[in-house]
Structure formats: structure tokens, C-alpha cells
Amino acid sequence: MALAIETLTLSHFRSHRAAELSVGPGPVAIHGPNGSGKTNVLEAVSLLSPGRGLRRAGPGEIARRPEGVGWRVGAVVGRHGDRHAIDTRAEPGATRTVRVDDKAVPQVALGRIARIVWLVPAMDRLWTEGAEGRRRFLDRIALSFEPTHAEAALAYEKAMRERNRLLKDGADDPAWYAALERQMARSGAAVQDNRLHAVRRLTEAQAGAVTAFPAAGLSLTGDDPPGEEALAAAFRNGRRTDMYAGRTLAGPHRADLAALWAEKGVEARLASTGEQKALLLSLVLANARALAEDLGTPPILLLDEVAAHLDAGRRAALYAEIEALGAQAWMTGTGAELFEALREGATRVAASEDGGASLLRAA
Amino acid sequence: MTGFGHNSEDEAEGRIEALAEMMARLPGLGPRSARRAVLHMLQRRDLLMTPLADAMHDVAAAARECVQCGNLSTAETCAICREERRANGEICVVEDVASLWAMERAGAFRGRYHVLGGLLSALDNVGPDDLRIPRLRGRIADEGVREVILALPATVDGQTTAHYVADAVEGSATVSTLAQGVPVGGELDYLDDGTIGAALRARRSL
Numbered sequence: 211m212a213l214a215i216e217t218l219t220l221s222h223f224r225s226h227r228a229a230e231l232s233v234g235p236g237p238v239a240i241h242g243p244n245g246s247g248k249t250n251v252l253e254a255v256s257l258l259s260p261g262r263g264l265r266r267a268g269p270g271e272i273a274r275r276p277e278g279v280g281w282r283v284g285a286v287v288g289r290h291g292d293r294h295a296i297d298t299r300a301e302p303g304a305t306r307t308v309r310v311d312d313k314a315v316p317q318v319a320l321g322r323i324a325r326i327v328w329l330v331p332a333m334d335r336l337w338t339e340g341a342e343g344r345r346r347f348l349d350r351i352a353l354s355f356e357p358t359h360a361e362a363a364l365a366y367e368k369a370m371r372e373r374n375r376l377l378k379d380g381a382d383d384p385a386w387y388a389a390l391e392r393q394m395a396r397s398g399a400a401v402q403d404n405r406l407h408a409v410r411r412l413t414e415a416q417a418g419a420v421t422a423f424p425a426a427g428l429s430l431t432g433d434d435p436p437g438e439e440a441l442a443a444a445f446r447n448g449r450r451t452d453m454y455a456g457r458t459l460a461g462p463h464r465a466d467l468a469a470l471w472a473e474k475g476v477e478a479r480l481a482s483t484g485e486q487k488a489l490l491l492s493l494v495l496a497n498a499r500a501l502a503e504d505l506g507t508p509p510i511l512l513l514d515e516v517a518a519h520l521d522a523g524r525r526a527a528l529y530a531e532i533e534a535l536g537a538q539a540w541m542t543g544t545g546a547e548l549f550e551a552l553r554e555g556a557t558r559v560a561a562s563e564d565g566g567a568s569l570l571r572a573a
Numbered sequence: 574m575t576g577f578g579h580n581s582e583d584e585a586e587g588r589i590e591a592l593a594e595m596m597a598r599l600p601g602l603g604p605r606s607a608r609r610a611v612l613h614m615l616q617r618r619d620l621l622m623t624p625l626a627d628a629m630h631d632v633a634a635a636a637r638e639c640v641q642c643g644n645l646s647t648a649e650t651c652a653i654c655r656e657e658r659r660a661n662g663e664i665c666v667v668e669d670v671a672s673l674w675a676m677e678r679a680g681a682f683r684g685r686y687h688v689l690g691g692l693l694s695a696l697d698n699v700g701p702d703d704l705r706i707p708r709l710r711g712r713i714a715d716e717g718v719r720e721v722i723l724a725l726p727a728t729v730d731g732q733t734t735a736h737y738v739a740d741a742v743e744g745s746a747t748v749s750t751l752a753q754g755v756p757v758g759g760e761l762d763y764l765d766d767g768t769i770g771a772a773l774r775a776r777r778s779l
Contacts, residue, residue: 318765358766368729375695383701386693389736393729 212289213324213507214538215255219284222274224250225568233557235288237532238540239549240570242561247568248542251561252328252512254283255540257306258296259326260317260353260360264512269300278302287324289507294323321357325501328512329494334519337478337486341432341466348467351497352401352408354509362400363462369393370458373445378456387449394461395442401462402436409467415496415503422527423492424485426478427470434465469493487519491528498537508537516541517548526551546573589615641712643688643705645670653677659685662719664712664746666738668692668726676724684722687712692730693737704734706741713745723750 214235220226225247240248249265253272256264265271273281282299297309298320308317327350336343353359373390376383409428416425435444444460445452452458469478471489478489494511502508511532517525529552532539543549549558560573589611596607614622632647639651646652653659663684667673673686689704712718721742725731739748754772755764764772 316765358770361767365729369733372695372729372733379695381695381700385737385740386695386701386733388740389693389733392736393732 212502212536212538213510214288215258215510216286216288216293217284218251218254219282220251220254221282221284222277222279223254223281223283224272224274225563226250226254226570227274227567229568229570231557231559231570233538234555235536235538236555236557237529237552238538238557238559239546239552240540240542240559240561241544241546241549241573243544243563246561246563247570248561249330249514250568251559251570252330252514252540252542255285255510256326256328256512257283257298258285258287258320258324258510260320260357264328264330264514269306270303272300273302280304289323296320296323318357318360321353325354325505325509326512327351327354327494327497327501327509328514329490329516330512330514331518333490334483334487336490337469337481341464344467345463345465348405348408351412351493352404354497354501355408355411355504356404359401359404362397362404365397366394366401366462369397370461370463374457377449377453377458380453388446391442391445394445394458395438398441398462399438402434402441402465405430405462405465411500411504412493412496415500416492419496419499421492421495421531422524423488423495423531424474425472426489426493427472428493429468429470430465431468432464432466433460434462435460484519484521488524491516491520495531495535498535502535502537508535511537511539513539513541515543517543522551529553638688642686643670643690643708644673644686653685659683660716662717663722664709664716664718664720665722665724666709667724668731668734672724682722685716689734689738692725692728693734694730701737701741706738709738710742710745713742718746720747720749723748725750727753 212235215233218231218233220229225245229251231251240251242248253263253265253267262268273279280299280301282297285296287294287296295311298306300306306317308315308320310319310323333343333347336347349359349363369390373387373394376386376390409430412428435441441461445458448458448460469489470476471478471481471485478486481489494513498508498511516528520528525548533553541549546558546560549556558573559570562569593604593608593611596602596610597604599607602610614625635647636645637647637649638644639646639649639654641650641654644651644653648655661684663682664687665676665682665684666687666689667676668689668691670688673688676682676686687705687709689706691699691704693699693701693704709721713721721738723735723738725735735750742748752775754768754775755761761769
């Protein structure tokens with residue numbers, strides 16, 4: 211059986227005071243009016259993977275107000291008959307902690323149990339806004355294939371911040387620069403490899419699929435000389451210009467992801483809003499297919515307000531693809547009718563607001 | 574409790590409480606364990622508390638950094654640097670005295686040490702001049718050192734410092750670093766992916 215959440219428990223999590231959901235292995239459709247706490251459920255699921263979740267929120271932002279007593283998400287996650295109880299929480303003012311099967315573990319351990327991939331409305335402008343969002347999107351995909359990607363990215367960031375400080379201070383110690391640049395080059399090359407691997411896997415997964423969604427031709431661009439040697443040389447030779455700028459001007463932190471709507475030969479940023487959404491969905495589905503091939507199970511998908519930009523035909527095609535993939539896809543929408551095309555096995559949940567707290571019930 | 578006015582009784586209580594609060598600032602102790610320690614000492618005043626206070630007073634006055642290696646000592650040169658047998662041509666470079674003690678506890682290293690007194694970090698305002706790097710170069714020449722072993726943390730700052738030191742002593746001695754990988758008695762199942770990767774890269778033939 212594919213990776214799936216069996217039960218999900220929320221306690222003082224944003225709008226939810228206390229909620230418990232039992233869900234089947236197939237799609238999970240949550241419908242309800244605006245402000246009824248649908249996305250909060252998806253955010254809770256996203257915290258079953260390492261990092262800050264789909265809103266990139268700090269642990270203090272998540273606690274339900276006005277109580278402010280901290281929050282907790284519990285889940286039983288099954289995969290191939292293997293079951294794990296995950297508990298993640300944060301006390302007020304403290305960082306988030308994780309327990310798996312009642313043992314305290316570091317956050318990265320979550321990556322080995324559940325791969326979780328998401329698409330949220332904030333990503334709708336991904337192709338038209340700055341490169342930072344696209345790098346983050348690509349890094350999440352890279353992380354889904356390669357859990358050590360986070361460590362490489364963190365090491366690169368840390369060494370670069372050290373170097374940037376030297377540049378700002380106008381430090382003149384070639385050996386110190388060289389020591390930092392060696393580490394930037396090594397971790398930066400690992401970041402590049404993981405990103406390239408992600409792009410390659412997405413491209414392969416799109417090419418081999420029968421899908422109603424448009425394929426995106428992906429490429430990496432930006433001031434990012436490929437390979438450890440080239441990076442080290444760029445850092446070494448760039449010290450003077452970097453010092454004028456007060457920061458490092460080349461490297462993986464300056465990379466960008468370019469997407470071409472393959473069929474029409476149009477850059478993604480020039481496509482219509484609906485087509486841009488379709489391209490993103492296509493990439494998320496390709497990510498899921500590639501992970502299913504690599505790991506023997508598709509990831510859990512979180513598709514927030516996914517139906518909003520899709521016509522009825524595309525919506526039905528999306529549901530059919532999710533069902534064919536066998537992925538547990540958590541989807542939200544304002545009305546139950548948006549999910550009519552889902553087959554019988556889906557878990558349907560109605561969300562509403564009741565006396566200042568969200569209420570979830572099976573529909 | 575006759576003979577004590579109300580105020581001086583409060584004051585005495587306050588001093589015990591203040592001692593417990595000071596103890597609670599020590600690593601490994603919290604407010605409860607600090608109070609337990611104070612109570613334990615008070616119950617063994619002559620046997621434990623007074624000798625402990627004397628010892629603390631003595632060490633606070635006498636402790637200093639070894640002029641050779643930076644280790645803590647009560648003499649100008651520490652016991653390790655004084656011991657001739659340990660001049661075996663090897664120097665182990667460590668971040669701080671805690672690392673030196675960890676190495677000594679293992680008992681595996683028979684040479685001398687060099688305590689840097691920190692790690693390079695531009696963000697924390699620690700530069701090469703704040704570390705004992707020039708002194709290390711001097712020692713290599715003076716003590717006939719053949720190998721410098723870098724036992725520094727596997728963090729960004731630790732490795733930056735390692736590269737910097739390696740560069741600074743290049744040509745005057747062989748430089749090596751501690752291996753990274755599977756801990757002794759460790760099971761692969763419990764290792765993080767980064768460590769497994771490092772262990773695989775550092776594999777050797779049997």
C-alpha cells in the first residue's frame with residue numbers, strides 16, 4: 211500500500227482547537243467556506259516533513275490564539291504495512307520538536323518516513339515573480355529526491371554569510387577567504403548536483419507520462435558556474451567585485467529555474483494564469499511520479515485550492531491522474547461540487563467555523 | 574531558633590538561596606539539582622563544603638593558560654607540555670580545553686596539543702589574530718613537529734578553521750584531520766544520511 215496518513219490529530223493548531231480525522235488511503239477532499247480552517251489542515255500535514263511547512267511559518271505563529279499554549283500535530287502514517295506514530299509540537303517560545311514512535315528524533319528523520327509535496331496559491335505567481343521563489347520551489351523538489359540537500363544548502367548559506375561579512379568588513383586575508391570559499395564550492399556543488407538531478411528526474415517523468423497537463427521544459431540559469439572547480443575559481447576571481455558589492459555575486463544562491471511551455475514554445479511567465487497553474491501542477495505530478503518510481507510509493511500531495519483555476523475537464527483529468535498514481539492527495543476547495551468527479555473511495559471532509567473554532571466532519 | 578531576629582533570619586535564607594541560584598548557572602545543573610547540591614554540601618560542611626570552597630578559591634587564583642599550548646594549568650607550562658615523552662613529533666590542534674580533555678579521556682593520542690581558543694567566525698568577530706595560530710607555527714619549528722593533526726568540529730566554522738590552519742602550516746609539517754564516519758559500536762540504521770555518505774567516501778580496504 212502507498213504512503214498514507216491514517217489518522218491526523220490537531221491540538222490548538224491555528225483555527226483548530228481539537229480535531230481528529232480518520233482518512234482512507236486515497237484522495238482527501240476538504241471543502242468549506244473561506245476561513246473555515248481547510249488550509250490549516252494541509253499545513254499541519256506539511257509539518258510531518260522537515261522544515262517550516264507550507265506557510266513557512268515559525269513555530270510561534272502556529273499556536274491558536276488567544277490561548278497561546280503551544281500546538282501539537284499527531285499522525286499515524288502507514289507505508290507498505292509499516293506504521294509510524296509521528297508527534298510534532300512546539301511549546302510557547304520554544305522550537306518545534308519531533309517524536310517518532312515515542313522517541314525524540316531530529317526533524318530530518320521525518321524525511322525518511324514521509325515525502326510530502328505541495329502546491330499552494332502563493333505559488334501561482336511563481337513564474338512572474340523573483341528568482342528566490344523559483345529556487346525555493348526547486349529546492350523543495352530536490353529535497354524530496356535527496357534528503358541531504360537541506361544540509362548542503364545550509365552549509366553553503368552559512369559559509370556564504372561568513373564570506374559576506376568579510377567582504378563588508380573589507381577584510382584582506384586571502385587565506386580566510388580561501389578557507390570559506392573551499393567550503394562554499396564543495397557544498398555549492400552538492401546543491402547544484404541535487405538541483406540538476408531534480409530537473410533531470412522531472413524531465414524524464416514528464417516525458418514518459420500520458421497526461422492532460424502541459425509539459426514544462428526546465429533549465430537552470432543564472433550566475434552559477436557549474437562544478438566545484440568553477441565555483442571555487444569564480445569566488446576567488448570575484449573577490450574584488452564582490453567586495454564593492456558587499457556580497458557574493460555568483461553561486462547557487464543566484465541560480466534560477468527557467469520553464470518553457472514545451473508544446474507552444476512559450477516562456478512560462480508569458481502564459482495565461484490558468485496555464486501557469488497547469489504547468490505547476492504538471493511539475494508537481496511529475497515529481498510525484500518520479501518519487502513513486504524511485505521509492506516504490508508516491509509522496510503525499512497537498513494541493514491547496516487546486517480546483518480554483520481549473521475547468522471541469524482539467525479537474526477530472528487531475529483526479530484521474532492522482533487516482534492512477536495511488537497518491538494520498540489532500541485537496542481543498544470552497545464547495546463540495548468541486549470534488550464530485552472524485553471516485554467513491556475518496557475521504558470527504560466538510561470544514562466549518564463554529565463559535566471561534568474550526569469544525570471538521572466527515573461528509 | 575532563638576537569638577535570631579526576623580531580619581537576619583531572612584538574610585541567612587537569602588544567602589543560601591543566592592548560592593543555589595549561582596550553582597544553577599553551572600552547565601548540567603538546573604534550579605532543583607542546584608538546591609539539592611547545596612543541601613548536600615551543607616549536610617557535609619567540614620568534609621565537603623569547606624574543602625570545596627578552599628579548592629575553588631585556590632584554583633581561581635592559580636589557574637592560567639599554558640604558555641606553550643593554551644591548555645589550562647596551575648603552572649606556567651602544563652603537565653602535558655612538561656612531559657618529555659609526549660614530544661613525539663605530533664601536535665593535535667583542538668578548538669578548546671573541553672576538546673583537549675575529550676581527547677585525553679580517550680587516551681589514544683600520545684603527542685602534545687595546541688588549543689586554538691575558538692574557531693574562525695567573521696559573524697562572531699573571531700579572526701585569526703584571536704586564535705593561537707602564529708604560536709603554532711613557532712612550535713612546529715621549535716619542537717621539531719612532523720605532523721599536525723586537526724581535531725576540529727565537523728561544522729562550517731570548524732572546517733573553515735581547519736583549512737585556514739592547514740594553509741598556515743603548509744610546507745612545515747604534514748597535516749591530517751580526524752576521519753568522519755560510523756562511530757565505534759554504531760549501527761548503520763541509526764546514522765544520518767550525511768554521516769553514511771562521509772563514511773562511504775572515507776572507506777578503506779580490509
